[in-house]
Amino acid sequence: MAIAALLKETVTQSLSALYQQPFTDKDFQVNRTKPEFEGDYTIVLFSLIKKLKKSPEAAGDELGGYLIANYPQLFTDYNIIKGFLNLTVAKAYWIWVLENNHANGNYGHQPARGERVMVEYSSPNTNKPLHLGHLRNNFLGWSSAAILKASGYDIIKTCIANDRGIHICKSMLAWQLFANGATPQSTGIKGDHFVGDYYVLFGAELKKQVEVLMAAGASKEEAEKQAPVMQQAQQMLVDWEAGKPEVIDLWKKMNSWVYAGFDITYNRIGSDFDKTYYESDTYLLGKDLVELGLEKGVFFQKEDSSVWIDLTADGLDEKIVRRKDGTAVYMTQDIGLAVRKYEEYKCTKSIYVVGNEQDYHFKVLKLICQKLDLPAADGIFHLSYGMVELPTGRMKTREGTVVDADDMIDEMVNVARQKTEELGKVKDFSPEELNELLDNIGLGALKFFLLRVDPKKKMLFNPDESIDFHGFTAPFIQYTHARIKSILRKEAITAMDISQPLLPLEKELLVEMEQYPVIIEQAAAEYNPSLIANYVYAVAKTFNSFYTEHKVANAETEEKKQLRLRLCQMAANIIASAMALLGIKVPERM
RNA sequence: GGUCUCAUAGUUCAAUGGAUAGAAUAGGAGUUUCCUAAACUCUAGAUCCAAGUUCGAUUCUUGGUGAGACCA
Numbered sequence: 001m002a003i004a005a006l007l008k009e010t011v012t013q014s015l016s017a018l019y020q021q022p023f024t025d026k027d028f029q030v031n032r033t034k035p036e037f038e039g040d041y042t043i044v045l046f047s048l049i050k051k052l053k054k055s056p057e058a059a060g061d062e063l064g065g066y067l068i069a070n071y072p073q074l075f076t077d078y079n080i081i082k083g084f085l086n087l088t089v090a091k092a093y094w095i096w097v098l099e100n101n102h103a104n105g106n107y108g109h110q111p112a113r114g115e116r117v118m119v120e121y122s123s124p125n126t127n128k129p130l131h132l133g134h135l136r137n138n139f140l141g142w143s144s145a146a147i148l149k150a151s152g153y154d155i156i157k158t159c160i161a162n163d164r165g166i167h168i169c170k171s172m173l174a175w176q177l178f179a180n181g182a183t184p185q186s187t188g189i190k191g192d193h194f195v196g197d198y199y200v201l202f203g204a205e206l207k208k209q210v211e212v213l214m215a216a217g218a219s220k221e222e223a224e225k226q227a228p229v230m231q232q233a234q235q236m237l238v239d240w241e242a243g244k245p246e247v248i249d250l251w252k253k254m255n256s257w258v259y260a261g262f263d264i265t266y267n268r269i270g271s272d273f274d275k276t277y278y279e280s281d282t283y284l285l286g287k288d289l290v291e292l293g294l295e296k297g298v299f300f301q302k303e304d305s306s307v308w309i310d311l312t313a314d315g316l317d318e319k320i321v322r323r324k325d326g327t328a329v330y331m332t333q334d335i336g337l338a339v340r341k342y343e344e345y346k347c348t349k350s351i352y353v354v355g356n357e358q359d360y361h362f363k364v365l366k367l368i369c370q371k372l373d374l375p376a377a378d379g380i381f382h383l384s385y386g387m388v389e390l391p392t393g394r395m396k397t398r399e400g401t402v403v404d405a406d407d408m409i410d411e412m413v414n415v416a417r418q419k420t421e422e423l424g425k426v427k428d429f430s431p432e433e434l435n436e437l438l439d440n441i442g443l444g445a446l447k448f449f450l451l452r453v454d455p456k457k458k459m460l461f462n463p464d465e466s467i468d469f470h471g472f473t474a475p476f477i478q479y480t481h482a483r484i485k486s487i488l489r490k491e492a493i494t495a496m497d498i499s500q501p502l503l504p505l506e507k508e509l510l511v512e513m514e515q516y517p518v519i520i521e522q523a524a525a526e527y528n529p530s531l532i533a534n535y536v537y538a539v540a541k542t543f544n545s546f547y548t549e550h551k552v553a554n555a556e557t558e559e560k561k562q563l564r565l566r567l568c569q570m571a572a573n574i575i576a577s578a579m580a581l582l583g584i585k586v587p588e589r590m
Numbered sequence: 591g592g593u594c595u596c597a598u599a600g601u602u603c604a605a606u607g608g609a610u611a612g613a614a615u616a617g618g619a620g621u622u623u624c625c626u627a628a629a630c631u632c633u634a635g636a637u638c639c640a641a642g643u644u645c646g647a648u649u650c651u652u653g654g655u656g657a658g659a660c661c662a
Contacts, residue, residue, distance in 0.1 A: 034609065044608060046645070083645090084609065316593080317661070359594065360660050386595090387659085394658085425626065441628090453603065456595090458658075460602070469628060471614040472603080479628045487625050522606095534604070537613085548621095548630045568625095590628075 002517045003089060004030055007041055010074065014066050019052060027051065032511075038079055039086030040511060046083045056083035094507065095498045097514050098563075102570040103493075105577060108516040110152035118156045118345055119145040121353035122271055126163045126258040127171045128196035130265055130405035131395060132461060133355070133388050136450045138271045139583060140385055141353040143451055143529040146581045151524035156345050159273040160337070163255055164280040169236040171195050172250050173229060174202035184257050190406070192261030195254055203398065205229050265406060269443065270583050275344075277337065283328065285336025289372065290322045298371045309368055319364055334365050335372070342376035349379040351527065356384040356456070383527050386458030388450070403463060413442035415466055416475075426589060437587050441475055444584040448474035451582050452533040472537050474584050477575060480540040481586040484572040487552050489588075493569065496562040505546040509567055512542050516574050520581075529582055536578035543571045 001009075008025040015023040029044040043063065045056045052059050057080055064078030064085050077088035101107045121141020124130060130138075141157070149155045175198045184191040206229050213223035224230060239247040266272070290307055293299035299307050299321055307322040321332050341350060352362060362382035369377035387394060388403075395402045416438045420426065426434065449467045453459045469475040502510065516535070523531040552568060555561035576586050 029606075029608075031606095031608085037609080042609090046608070049645090082609070355659095356595075357659055363594095384595095389658090419628070423626090423628070425628090457603090458596075462602085465601095468602095468615070473614085473628090475628055476614095479626080483626055483629085490625075530604090534613090541613085544629060545631090547625080548627095551625065553625045589626085 003041065003093065003514060004518045006074070007043075007087075010067065010071055011043060011063070014063060014070065015048070018062060018066055021051075033086045037081060037084075037086050038088070039077070040089040041087050043085040043087065044083065045080075045085055049083070056080070060085040091502060092498075094502065094510050094514070098510055098566050098570060099496070099498065102566040103573070105573050107570070107573060108520045108577065109150045110517075110520070112154070113152040114154075115152075115349075116154040116156065116345065116347045117148055118158060118341060118347040118350040119148070119353065120158045120160060120351065121145075122159045122266075122273070123162065123354070124159075124262060125167060126161060126195070126255050127167045127199045128397070129190075129192040129261065132403040132405060132408055133395065135269070135405050135408065135446070136385060136388050136459075137353055137355070138266075138269060139447050139450050140383070140455055140529065142271055143532075143582050144351065144353065144383065144527050146583065147520065147523045147527075147529060147532065150520050150581060153524075156275065156347060157273045158275045158277060158341070160277045160279060160282070161259075162279050164240065164251075164283060166233060166237050167199070168251065168255075169233045169240065170202040171199035172247075172254055173233045173236055174198040174205065175254065176250070177205070177229075184260070190261045190264065191257030191259070192265070193404075193406070194261070195258050200397070202229060202233070265409075268409060268439075269405075269447075277341075279333070282337045282340065283333050285340060286332035286334070287322075287328060287336070289335055289339070290328075290332060293321065293368075293372055296372065298368075309371070311364065311367060314367060316360075316364060316367070319368075321368070331361070331365060331368070334361075335369060335374075338365070338369060338376045338380060339374060342374075342379075347379060349381060350376065351381045351383050353383045353385065356386055356458075358382070359384055381527075383455065385455040388459055388461050391460065391462050391464075403461065409443060409446065412446045412467065413438050415469070416442035416445070419469055419475075420590070437590060440585045440587055441469075441478060441590065444474035444478055444579070444586075445469060447582055447584050448477075448533060451529045452537075454530050455528060474579070475590075477536055477540040477579060478584075478586050479590055480543055481572055481575045481579075482588060482590045483547065484543070484568045484575075485588045487568055488565070488572065491553050491561070491565055493565050494562060496566065497559040500559050500563060502563075503550070505542075505549050506563065506567060509539075509542050509546050509571065512539050513567075513570055513574055516578070523581075532578050532581050536575055536582075539571060539574055539578070543575075 007030050011028060011030070012023050012025050015027070028048055031042045031044065033039040033042045043060075045060050045063075048059055049056055054062075060078075060080035060083075064080065064087065067087065068075045068078060072090070074090055074093055075087050076090045079086050119141055122134070122138050124134060145155045145157050175195075178201055179198065184194040187194065189197070206224070206227055209227040209229060210220065210223040213226055214220060218226065236247055240251060290299065293309070294301065294307065299309050301307050304324040306320060306324040308318050308320050310318050312318065319331065320329055322328060338350065341347070354362065359382070362380070362384070366377065366380045366382075369380060389395070390401055390403070392401060420434075420438060420441070426437065429437065445467050450459075452472065467473075519531055519535045523529060546567070550564060552561060552564040555564055579586050
């Protein structure tokens, strides 16, 4: 157990024993001691003093005295400043952590819990290529799944392909009208981009036709409805639903181009799925649930025979679940899919990685499922993340401000190439080794950039400033790893004298590293990879200070050398492990 | 119009109600006969406004201002 958890436990027990009344770990706070004070961990006493009716000094003195008397192997000293009890953790404990974990590449990982969690992420539309916002989604979903796995859960990663609907018909129609039989093969354009280009062409053609109609006196709304291409697209959707063979064939052909394109991108960024659902298979699900809801009296029917649920008592609105023409709405599909997922995988939790523009949708989805008393209901969790915005605001297809995912990745790798060549440290790499390194650096920088921010918050990307490779970035951490590995290649780890004292930076690094299991738990509980990013950066930064201050290979004594080699090895393992949780590889050299 | 988010150094991000609000970057000053300077050290710089709760508020409550999203 990590010291932070151990502290909560021992302090709770000690308080109960001292004062003969029950305490929980909610009754006090445990923090790292600020560097300007003596000690390692701090108990904040203010919240206890009401319950104990003692001054902070008196309570702290009693608790501190009790802890060092009863847990001498853990605590060796304490001091009280104002309401803060600063505890010094026994050196033997730190050495024990180091000796037992320096070579453990899975330090911090929890044993299996026997509980299964589904993570749905990525979920692209098959009418256009991925953009920067999708990358945030993919990285966040993949990383959350990895963190949950490290925390002991079984993980099922799923993706739903939004492969049908009017938007798909738009690109299909435009291809029929303008392509003259061109294909990704004939043009050499990546399939998802190829199809996306026709989606854009549809928009351009629609705009033309709308302008003509408006010049003839129609309102914008009317014009958009009446425009021939729009009517043709609508008809195509009707034909698709009727299963008209030539429409289905075209749909299959164009979707296969898109999937081929997506596969290349997914492969490059490391997104993978245990199961892909297709909206074309699932869009009719949930219809029987409407009947169930009516039977249970959860839904009600209006005069025009449309079906609704009244959520006004829950502070929300009335929400339609079936149109008057009997067709389903997104909500109904999603309820149906939630049921199917639960039947297939029996996950206790189902996490939907979807942007915060759908907060309302998921609030309603979960609530309806709960009212229908579906077994999947309580496990529904919307991992809501903020948009990636440009300095000019949101990315908009129409204004051509969308940052394309493939372009972005290529650019990052190019910057990595340029910087690596400037530094000239890996001239002996083979072309394959070099390309792998550049991919790891460029993609790593991009992933870290998108993951280091709290997922809930919107974030800003400025295309005019390339993403940094210095400071709070992946290349900084990767570089730290490479430097450590360089030492470890040269020096062997042998027996260590455990009685030696720890110098301040050695201690600081070790205290920092010891926390890793707590950080994984917190990141898993909050579905928040940015906690891992912030943590691994702190470890790398502390290591660099240590590295500058102290020699390892040429340490003052053999004992110091062995201690520091262990610190190096543990740091390398934690950096590699934490970065892996973010989907980022760390090189041996760079 | 209704609902929901957000507001912290010039800029991009941190801070379970706790000690002097942390980083990065940009700015200023330094460090390389010694394990990789994509590094390190020092320096300057911020909680939108106004009330309230509290021993203590960036954090909680209310009102205001500003930005965004969703629902029609």
